[in-house]
Amino acid sequence: MNNSSTSINTSIEEYIPYRERPETYFVPVLFFLIFVIGVLGNGTLVVIFMRHRNMRNIPNTYILSLALADLLVIVTSIPFTSIVYTLESWPWGELICKISETAKDISVGVSVFTLTALSADRFFAIVDPMKKLHANSDSSQATKVTLGIAVSIWILSIICAIPSAVGSHLRDITDNDGIVRFTVCYPFPTHWLYHNYPKINVLMRFLILYVIPLAIIAIFYLNMAKYLVQSTKNMPGEAQGTQRQIKARKKVAATVLVFVVVFAVCFLPSHVFMMWFYFYPNSQNYYNAFWHYLRIVGFCLSYLNSCANPLALYWVSGTFRKHFNRYLLCIKPTRPRCNTCQGQQHATTLTYMSTRKMPSSVKSRNCSIRKQEPYGHETTITLLGNGHENICTKI
Numbered sequence: 001m002n003n004s005s006t007s008i009n010t011s012i013e014e015y016i017p018y019r020e021r022p023e024t025y026f027v028p029v030l031f032f033l034i035f036v037i038g039v040l041g042n043g044t045l046v047v048i049f050m051r052h053r054n055m056r057n058i059p060n061t062y063i064l065s066l067a068l069a070d071l072l073v074i075v076t077s078i079p080f081t082s083i084v085y086t087l088e089s090w091p092w093g094e095l096i097c098k099i100s101e102t103a104k105d106i107s108v109g110v111s112v113f114t115l116t117a118l119s120a121d122r123f124f125a126i127v128d129p130m131k132k133l134h135a136n137s138d139s140s141q142a143t144k145v146t147l148g149i150a151v152s153i154w155i156l157s158i159i160c161a162i163p164s165a166v167g168s169h170l171r172d173i174t175d176n177d178g179i180v181r182f183t184v185c186y187p188f189p190t191h192w193l194y195h196n197y198p199k200i201n202v203l204m205r206f207l208i209l210y211v212i213p214l215a216i217i218a219i220f221y222l223n224m225a226k227y228l229v230q231s232t233k234n235m236p237g238e239a240q241g242t243q244r245q246i247k248a249r250k251k252v253a254a255t256v257l258v259f260v261v262v263f264a265v266c267f268l269p270s271h272v273f274m275m276w277f278y279f280y281p282n283s284q285n286y287y288n289a290f291w292h293y294l295r296i297v298g299f300c301l302s303y304l305n306s307c308a309n310p311l312a313l314y315w316v317s318g319t320f321r322k323h324f325n326r327y328l329l330c331i332k333p334t335r336p337r338c339n340t341c342q343g344q345q346h347a348t349t350l351t352y353m354s355t356r357k358m359p360s361s362v363k364s365r366n367c368s369i370r371k372q373e374p375y376g377h378e379t380t381i382t383l384l385g386n387g388h389e390n391i392c393t394k395i
Contacts, residue, residue: 023085023296030300031082034307038074040328041310042067048323055319058146059252062118063313065150066259069110069157070306076103078303085296089182094170097185101164107306108267109157112213115260117149122253123220127227160208163201167192202278206271210264217260224253258312266305270298 018024045067049055077100080092090097164187171186188198228250273295277283283291313320325331 018086018088021085027085027296027300028082031078031303034303035074035078035082037311038070038078038307041307041314041324042070042074044324044327045310045313045320046071047327048320052323055323058121058142059118059256061143061146061150062114062121063309065114065153066111066309069107069114070309073103073107073303074306076100077107078306081303084185090170090185092185094168097170098165098168100185101168101187102161104302105161105164106154106157108209108302109160110153111263111305112209113153113156114150115256115263116213116216117153118256119217119220119260122256123224126224126250126253163187167197199278202274206275210267210271214260214264221253221257255313255316258316259309262308262312263305266301266308267298269294270302273298 046064049060049064049067080096080100081104084090092100167189168185168187169189170183172180172183174180188201190198193200273291276291277287280286310324314324315321
């Protein structure tokens with residue numbers, strides 16, 4: 001969201017000094033909390049991914065990409081944009097203006113495109129896991145494809161941010177006498193595209209970075225829900241193993257859905273305001289307290305999204321919660337007991353099939369199982385569980 005859009009059109013007669021505005025005082029405090037929580041939360045996610053090999057799987061690779069995108073905007077944008085409601089003029093110069101706007105657009109692009117990829121990943125894992133690339137016996141190939149998708153998302157997001165990198169500039173706001181009252185960081189060169197660039201840019205951001213990805217995600221989840229309802233009705237009562245697998249996949253899909261809802265809520269107010277301001281006739285004349293505070297709420301929420309994912313992950317995932325407690329709160333996890341591989345599994349899992357023949361017995365530190373299976377094996381791996389880290393492999 002552009003933080004200077006309405007400053008440009010506020011008439012001098014109605015101009016209220018910043019020291020008399022409540023947002024001058026609470027916005028910097030909020031941004032300080034966003035910075036601290038965002039650095040600690042997303043930094044811890046990166047540490048967990050790097051230090052724990054069992055956490056390096058397909059969904060968590062995308063979550064790592066989300067964390068890196070959030071760290072980008074937290075480090076390069078939040079410290080500078082946090083003062084736009086404290087100081088009347090942008091004090092950091094044009095270079096920081098360009099960096100801040102570019103980093104913000106890259107982060108938004110990576111977030112929404114990665115959420116779309118995660119939704120597609122969950123759709124194929126639940127609806128047709130045998131055709132999903134993860135089901136291939138060559139796990140290294142699946143990892144390479146996932147990394148390729150993640151890198152492609154970053155490249156696409158950087159391309160989408162090029163206009164901000166080139167066009168962001170400092171704009172002087174003058175009164176009726178031509179005297180400069182203050183200077184803002186403005187991402188829309190008004191002379192581009194015959195003075196239509198601001199409208200076109202706002203519309204493209206709304207469609208490409210919000211409406212279209214969320215519509216695709218909605219299609220994936222509606223089809224997932226339809227499949228899960230049908231599979232529950234058609235599932236025989238004795239197929240407890242299949243029921244556990246579907247329940248585990250639903251848990252991972254629910255985790256991704258939480259991320260999507262957080263993103264949609266955080267960016268909705270800013271898009272509503274920008275679309276109204278640039279497309280509603282005479283919006284400058286109708287700008288009132290409601291739109292003023294909606295702009296501030298949208299501005300804050302768009303940055304709050306950068307620290308929301310670790311909080312959401314802590315809430316929905318027991319596995320990540322255990323690691324967060326270890327690194328942030330110095331709470332050592334208790335070692336779970338596993339007396340049988342057929343017991344209740346509270347971790348969220350992803351199951352895939354392989355055609356390689358395996359030995360007839362497998363022993364782990366806390367559990368063992370013997371079962372003949374000449375045609376293949378089914379492996380259950382921990383993804384975003386809400387329980388213990390120990391898992392069992394059913395051969």
